Amino acid sequence: MAKMLKDTLKTIESYKTQNPHYEELLAILEEILILREEYRRKMPASIFPVDERLISSKMEGGLPLIDLSQGDYDLTQPQAYFLDLLHIAEKRAPGETKELARKIMEGEEDFKEMLLSAFYGEQEDEEERGEEDETFDLIDLFLEECLRPAFEKVVTGYGAVVLKSKWSEGYCPVCGKEPKIGEIKEEEGARYLFCNQCGIEWPFLRIKCPFCGNEEQQTLAYFTVEDDERYRVDVCNECKRYIKIVDFRETKEEPNLDIEDITTLHLDILATEEGYD
Ligand SMILES: [Zn+2]
Ligand SMILES: [Zn+2]
Known part of the structure; x- marks a missing residue:
C-alpha cells in the first residue's frame, strides 16, 4: 500500500505541473491521501458488520451491503479522522473550523447526524451557507472521506464476492452512493x-x-x-x-x-x- 501511495503522490505532482489551475485542490487531495493511508493502517476491523449469509440475496435484490441509516456502529475512528482532516481546512482558512471541531469534541454537535445528512445529500439552504461556501464544501468532502477507510475495509473483505454477484444497479453495491x-x-x-x-x-x-x-x-x-x-x-x-x-x-x-x-x-x-x- 505504501508503494501505491508513493505512485499516487507522484501522479499528483505531475498533474500539478500540467494543470496549475488545479494546484490548490491537488495539494488538498495530497494531504488527504497521506492521512487516509495513516488511518487505513490504524483501522482495526470494519466498523460495519456484514452478514455473509445475506450477501447474495442483497445483491440480487439491488440492496447495498451496508445501510448507513441502520444499526449502531462505532464512530470513534471516523471522528478522529474527521478532526484530523479539519486541520487541512483550518490551515487554509484559520479560525473557520475550530468552532466546529470544538462542538464535535464536546458533543454539542451530533457527529453521526452530520455524517448521515452529508451521506444522504441533505444540504443546508444555499443562502444560509453564503460566503462560507468553500469551507463548507471541504467539510462535505471530509465527511465523506472520514468513512472511506471503514468502507474500504468492507471492500477488501467482500469486494470480490460483490463483483461476482449479478449487481446491475447504477449505485454502489457496497454503500449505495x-x-x-x-x-x-x-x-x-x-x-x-x-x-x-x-x-x-x-x-x-x-x-x-x-x-x-x-x-x-x-x-x-x-x-x-x-x-x-x-x-x-x-x-x-x-x-x-x-x-x-x-x-x-x-x-x-x-x-x-x-x-x-x-x-x-x-x-x-x-x-x-x-x-x-
Ligand atoms: Zn437517465
Ligand atoms: Zn460505495
Whole structure:
C-alpha cells in the first residue's frame, strides 16, 4: 500500500505541473491521501458488520451491503479522522473550523447526524451557507472521506464476492452512493463506475443511464472537450443526469479516479451549464 501511495503522490505532482489551475485542490487531495493511508493502517476491523449469509440475496435484490441509516456502529475512528482532516481546512482558512471541531469534541454537535445528512445529500439552504461556501464544501468532502477507510475495509473483505454477484444497479453495491465518475477499460471497452465513498469500481452497461436505467440510444449521448477523447461526459436526456468517464486505454495508464475526479471539475461545470446534474 505504501508503494501505491508513493505512485499516487507522484501522479499528483505531475498533474500539478500540467494543470496549475488545479494546484490548490491537488495539494488538498495530497494531504488527504497521506492521512487516509495513516488511518487505513490504524483501522482495526470494519466498523460495519456484514452478514455473509445475506450477501447474495442483497445483491440480487439491488440492496447495498451496508445501510448507513441502520444499526449502531462505532464512530470513534471516523471522528478522529474527521478532526484530523479539519486541520487541512483550518490551515487554509484559520479560525473557520475550530468552532466546529470544538462542538464535535464536546458533543454539542451530533457527529453521526452530520455524517448521515452529508451521506444522504441533505444540504443546508444555499443562502444560509453564503460566503462560507468553500469551507463548507471541504467539510462535505471530509465527511465523506472520514468513512472511506471503514468502507474500504468492507471492500477488501467482500469486494470480490460483490463483483461476482449479478449487481446491475447504477449505485454502489457496497454503500449505495451514486457514482460521479467511471472509466472505460479492458479490450472490449467495458464501462466501470466508481464510488468515491468506498473506492470500489463495478461494471455497468455502456448504453444505459446509471441513474434512471434508460437504455434508449437516442436519448443517451456524450460530449468531450477540445476533442480529448480520454475524457468524456455521458449524459442522459431522459433524466438530465451526467457522469464523467475516463478512457486511458490508448496510453495503457491506470487512472486514479480520486485524482481524476478532482482534475475534471471543469467537466462538472460544463455539464451543469448544459443543464445536467
Ligand atoms: Zn460505495
Ligand atoms: Zn437517465
